[in-house]
Amino acid sequence: METMELGSAPDFSEDVGALKKGPWTSAEDAILVAYVTKHGEGNWNSVQKHSGLYRCGKSCRLRWANHLRPNLKKGAFTPEEERMIIELHAKLGNKWARMAAQLPGRTDNEIKNYWNTRIKRRMRAGLPVYPPEMQNPAANSQYLFEHGEMSMSSGGESECDPGSSPSTGDFQNLSVSGMHGGCRMKSCSSLTGMSDLPLSSVVTQTLSAGQSISSPGRRMKRMHRDTQCSSMSGASGGGGLFPQLSDESSKTMPYFKARRSCGTRNSMRLAQIAGFPYDPDPEGLHFEESADSAGTPGSAMTSPYTAFSLPQNHHLLSSEADSFGSNNSNNSSFLQALLQEAQNLDPGRDQIRSAELSDQLLVLTSANPPMDVSALMSPRKSRWGEDSDPTTPLEGRTYSMFSEDTSPNCTSNWDETSTLQSPLTTVSSNLQAAHVGGLKIENSAQHDMPCGNYGDEENLISSLLDFARPDATPVVEWYNPPDVYTLGGQPCHSLPEAIEAAFHHQDVVAELEHLGAAGHPVANHVWELGSCPWNNMPAEHAEGSPGLLPDDVDVVASTVPLPLHASFPLILAFTFLDPVVYGPSLAQSAASGQPHANEMRSSQPAAESGPGPGAGSGLRAQAQTRPEGTGRSREPDADQSSGVAIGRPLSKNAAISTLEQSALKQVREKGSQYPTQPRFYLLLKRLASGSGGFNSPGRSKLGELIVPD
DNA sequence: AAACGGTGCAACCGCTTCACC
């Protein structure tokens, strides 16, 4: 028997019949070494059979590969090795095995551990990973976004300069203003470090890796101080990703927590995307309270979303709500930017990448709402009455968007500044002073009329998101506003006026009177603030395409809660399609017997969306050709953590399909030719109380991206 | 000295990929 040849096997009598786990003993090592020496590597499952080791083949392989095989280097990494690791990581991302292949004697596990400890520690501490001469703030940002914690080897061809330096912080330092909702990151990002980034990198990085902040429990605790420190202090060391934002915005951003029970990982991620410092302290999570207080029992547990709770005792100023909205808008922009990149992929070249993007988008979608939406539905007398904004049309009547989080953490940072300066204002003022991404952000107050010089539709969205200054909302220069907006039949001469009027509208006020009262579910209302021709729309937009969507205009439908005056979440729908594209499209399609969007995802023929480069057409094909079960990206199950069945967010493909279908329907039914009259819609959507709220499938504020299973 | 928390490392786990039938 081979066991005899190799010496006495360790005593595993208590584990007879079971494979041993845990640390290897020297005796086991000796057996394994002897076995491999005699039989060579491979066929690991036979090791146990022939050597008497009570270890699974997998374990044997790992032990051999990581510790026993010859020529293994032990001990600390040399500076040269460290440099190589950094460079390789910049180039390859978290491809530890590939990195190990270029570092003789080092194992993937070793490199991975090294990266996850030393490098990240340096990053969290704001210390440069690269030597000073290699540092470059812009490159740092890009580096971090592309590879900071993630494997982001888009097609294995990272353009990232290995010499670029992630000098400071993880993206825990991100202080994203979120004022670029609904736009592609490249051109309208308000963030220096994010302009011209491959969004997939951002999203991938943000969604899928990041051990340092993704592990619950002890690892969370481990990160706690670092995270708070780096986040709240902005760019520690003076070189944050977004130095023009980080200091102030980090102070003023709401400090919110992620619910542990549902999508904590994504919560954390998105919290950081949104620039909100994440409090990983599991003990401080109070979502359930918020759910209860929201008057929507179970909603917290049933939401497929990640729920973010905001401190209840935050002063409920419109500006705070603005930051809320901006937060979401940011997420939205991620979503759309992701769409954009996905669409830009060469269908024949990177199918899997596209599919991964799809998956990531789904993650993003499922976790998109940045707030505890159940709390949104809860009427709660806020402290607004005490600090009421004199301009608030609702005279202090408001409905808390914040849940019951009374954590000191939550209040302190906020209270220090919120009553003095709104987060958004702060961010805005920072932005106004900065040239960001090649776009000079002007002080919106300088715009007397809602017409600015913002260049394109993306910036329109971005600029529209200055919720703090609805009176100074600029739009793109080619946007030809209508003479008169209408709101509930009442004429308004400007969009801001229309918005404002919404809050004075008798129906709105009347409903507010009843909002939140138990047993008073209120139907959603959509006030259409008019539509207008885009007479001056650039030709490339006006001409349309056979594929329904111009190829440079992807699905431009921004879902932005626009909580002006903290009374309503508004949904800003910006679309080049006809009205209902973003509106109750799914509900209508469901009612009309059209294919369920989820069905469309798998069954819609490509021809349906036209032969042109319409948004998503190629993408859908890509996703459909992706072999099932391949690729590491797994479709996230938003309900997994909550364990409650609820509507699933549509995939990107399905969302696009839905939009395209809707557009197609419009074209067919109305005979109109897209996009001769693209429109800008501001949808004011009332939050219904009770079960009909945003958590409800089909009525979510992602709304139309959520359908029942 | 004890408690606590951070760190580094080894090992495990779940999943994908590959090869073979």
Next chain:
DNA sequence: GGGTGAAGCGGTTGCACCGTT
């Protein structure tokens, strides 16, 4: 082409060690 098992990969966890309070 589909099924199956082995190997590989990357993320996560467990735990001992160490420094600090």
